[in-house]
Amino acid sequence: MSKLPNITTSIFTVMSKMAAEHNAINLSQGFPNFPVDEKLTEIVARLAKEDIHQYTPMAGYPPLMTKIANLVNRSYQRNIEPETELLVTTGATQGIFTTIQALVENQDEVIVLDPSYDCYEAPILLCNAKAIRVALNDDYTANWENIEAACTSKTKMIIINNPHNPTGKILNESDIEALENLLEKFPEIILLSDEVYEYITFEEKHISVHTRPQLRNRAVVISSFGKTFHITGWKIGYVVAPEQLMKEIKKVHQFLVFSVNSLAQAAISEYLDSVSIDEISIFFQQKRDYFRELLSKSRFELIPCEGTYFQVVSYKAISDENDVDFCKRLITEHGVAAIPISNFYENGKDLHLIRFCFAKDNATLEEAARRLCNV
Known part of the structure; x- marks a missing residue:
């Protein structure tokens, strides 16, 4: 009997596997392919020879916590x-999983805004x-009337993702005010704010829950050094929450992970002194x-991208196939991997x-665009 009967292999794994099999350019999964800052790798090389290889305190390496x-x-x-x-976590995903496990109970309801990243639902289901x-x-704006209509006495949490994956949208001032008004009407609801792309915004900065006293006193904010410093494989993130919520989150964390990679924590702690966010x-x-x-001469219609390192495009002018089939054909016939939004x-x-993920070196983007302009 499966505890997650409807959870299957993620679309990211499926498309990356197909990309490898067909030697396609992988613009599907959200990881950069350019080098990490040499300052950071030099710090790692030096620290690897020092006494930094044992457990750190459960909540995190103290110098890093001060820097955060x-x-x-x-x-x-x-x-x-x-x-x-x-709390320092083994990536943002672990921070999200741990938060939901700690704060959501049997028969609670959690509001998730679609399209949504795929790591939210599983921990909710595991809480029953x-x-x-x-x-x-x-157009990927929030419909606050629908969101409020979904709130009931069973609603324990609302999850927002700002800047938003997969759409690249950021919430504006009126969105944040609507969220504040909503939570004022439902004082028992906890806000989980996934802000892993907080330092990747463009014409306008995102409005962080950190800046809103009315929200932050009942919110858990998730951040990611993996996204910020394009070191996704390090799996280092952090969670900020008021003390009464953090106490519960730490209870789960100590038995799920206990402490996070000591070398990575020490390296990031030192690196924060020399990097410009x-x-x-x-x-x-x-x-x-x-x-x-590069894509302006293609038949794809570019959707506005306000943050993250993802570009959403419409292929309506090219095909009426469903998006999964179109993405598979894009790999097999044109050698470029993308993710279907459905x-x-x-x-x-x-x-x-x-x-598409545009966190790639220019040569990769140029060749991908050349192929896409022929679609």
Whole structure:
């Protein structure tokens, strides 16, 4: 008897496997293919010879926790107490899983906004709780009337993802105000804010829950060094939450992971002294703009991208196939892998949209675009 009978192999695994089998350019999974900053690799090489290979304290390497608190303060003018309001995790996914396991109970309901990243539902189901999937509008703006209508006395949590994967949308001021008004009407609901792409925004910065006192006092905020420093394989993230919520989250964390990779924590702690966070969004905006320029002569329609390193495109002018079949044919006939957006919906809603990852070196983007312009 399966505890997750309807959970299958993720679409990311499927498309990456197909890409490898057909020697296609993989723009499906969200990982960069360019080198990590040499400053960081040099720090790792030096620290690897030092006494940094045993368990760190359960909540995190103390110098890193201080640096994270300083980063949150510098970025959002929020003061957090490292000992009671911060937890270093084995990636953002573990932070999300641990938070849901700690705070969601049997028969609770959790509102998830579709299209949604695929790591939210499984931990909800493992709590014997129910994911209530509420679709965004077709332009990927939030329909707050529908979201409020989905809230009941059973609603324990609302999950938002800002900047949003897969769509690249960010919530604007009116969205945040609507969220504040909603949570004021339902004072028992906890907010889980997945902000892993917080430092990859473009014309407008995202409005973090960290900056909103009305929200942050009942919110868990998820961040990712893997996304910020394009070191996804390191699996290092962190969680910020008020003390009363963090106590429960730590109870699960200590038996799920106990402590996170010591060398990685120490290296990031030192690296934070020498890296400019502000340059990250500039770097990725150049990638976005270059990729969009390369695709401008294609038959794909480019959807606005406000943040993340994903570009959603419509292929309506090319084919009326469903998006899964189109993505498979894109691999087999044209040698480029993408992700179908329908997989991010509970009901498989298909708007003939697919997602490319542009966190690649220019040569990869150029060759991918050359192939896509021939579709």
